[in-house]
Amino acid sequence: MLVKDYVSVGMFDDAINTLFQLKRRGFVPRIMSCNFLMNSLIENGKVDMALAIYGHLKVSGLNSIDYTYGILLKALCRKGNFEEARDVFREMVEVGVNPNAFTCSTYIEGLCSHKRSDSGYEALRAFRAAQWPIDTFAYTTIIRGFCSEMKLKEAVEVLFDVVNEGVAPDVYIYGALIHAYCKARNLLQALALHKDMLSNGIKTNCVIVSSILQCMCEMGMVSEVVDQFKELRDSGIFLDEVLYNIMVDALCKLGKLEEDVELLNEMEGRHMSLNVVNYTTLIDGYCLQGMKPNSTTHNRIIEGLCMFGKVKEVEAFLNTLVDKCLENYSAMVDSFCKGNFAIEAYKLFSRLSKQGKFVKKNSCRKLLSSLCLKREYDKAITLLRSMLTFNVDPSQIMYAKLIDAFCRDGDMKRAQWVFDLLERGILPDVITYTVLLDGRLKENLKRACSLQRGKEREVEKNDDSPFWNELNDMGKEIEPDVYCYTVLTDALCIAFTSNGEILEKNIT
Secondary structure: OHHHHHHHOOOHHHHHHHHHHHHHOOOOOOHHHHHHHHHHHHHOOOHHHHHHHHHHHHHOOOOOOHHHHHHHHHHHHHHOOHHHHHHHHHHHHHHOOOOOHHHHHHHHHHHHHOOOHHHHHHHHHHHHHOOOOOOHHHHHHHHHHHHHOOOHHHHHHHHHHHHHOOOOOOHHHHHHHHHHHHHOOOHHHHHHHHHHHHHOOOOOOHHHHHHHHHHHHHOOOHHHHHHHHHHHHHHOOOOOHHHHHHHHHHHHHHOOHHHHHHHHHHHHHOOOOOOHHHHHHHHHHHHHOOOOOOHHHHHHHHHHHHHOOOHHHHHHHHHHOOOOOHHHHHHHHHHHHHOOOHHHHHHHHHHHHHOOOOOOHHHHHHHHHHHHHOOOHHHHHHHHHHHHHOOOOOOHHHHHHHHHHHHHOOOHHHHHHHHHHHHHHOOOOHHHHHHHHHHHHHHHHHHHHHHHOOOOOOOOOOOOHHHHHHHHHOOOOOOOOHHHHHHHHHHHHEEEOOOOOEEEOOOO
């Protein structure tokens, strides 16, 4: 168990040391633990280390099982040592271990991965003649190998062989063949195979359909692509980003740019990752139609990239724009905030401010809210000061958000500073008064509790009465609401004695 624990967290040296410590102390390691260690080493690219461990275990007299030999074959095939791999099969026969479907498939897969699919097919037939078990994966591996080498005639022969042997071709076999024929631009054969697959009760999937639609699109059958996509969407089949990207390209080539924008919105609604290819395709569509994308189109592209944190991509896209405008930069700030990238948005804002450019007021509001959520209060204050420097009056909501943030953080001095700043230019509303009253009350309560526990010397508590008096003096201009009265009621329910004790008053 300890060996497996070390392996599961990637501590291979410790796992090997533990294994051989057990051996030195006279304990025989479990073959399954050894198999797990060797297989994990191979999967992590440590093939030579796995072979070395097998050699030590073999010398120690550990009896290998069929799965152990399968792992050994995997290691040798990864290195391309096929002669040694064949010797493993001879050894298995000599010690009375029958090769299973895993060992046979591992050897075949090794040959195919080294572009020796012909040899792999010969090995498969030899295994079959020896009546060793062959599973569907072995046939799939051969067909995939021939397809990757674009030996389509041989791949189809294997398909016929599969059927003759009474093995049912699966979706992976058909998928490999269809993809290869689409790659060869043999659409008729690809469609024939797809039809045969469906007639055999095998459901298609988005990967197979993507290959067919991509082939159709590249062969100029753009209208057919759009029709097929709509049929697939109505059928309820799962559509992935690849299929949507093909459709975006097709619509652009047809000049249906409004439908393209709607499709991008649909992708976003399905939480698909929009990338720079999607948006550059849209731009290409405008260019093909002799139309110049406007700032709204540019903003839509910027929004999509920013939403997924594609900072470098969006900056690269912006650099390609000849007619950059302030709306583009505002869109970047908005989208970074929406995508939870407040720091990136602030860096952009700062850079623009130094250049004498200032984003829209609404963008500033979104940025301030995002900075407050991130507890980046210094940056939020810098933003507020920059607005005042550029003679852009912050909205009442912005002041209230910043005051609320400071109150929640217990920083009443800075909350008061923002409130005083607000009073110089804008009449505070009931929300702002309520937020500051609530903050001061909670600060008094916290201070009183500290006094009771002897953690703080007695200091003058915050006096909330001036705020209430000021609010009263406003008369009809500001009318306290239920939330404001709730805060004030709490204030009246709590009184502080000179020694810091809290007394509850009953209000009738």
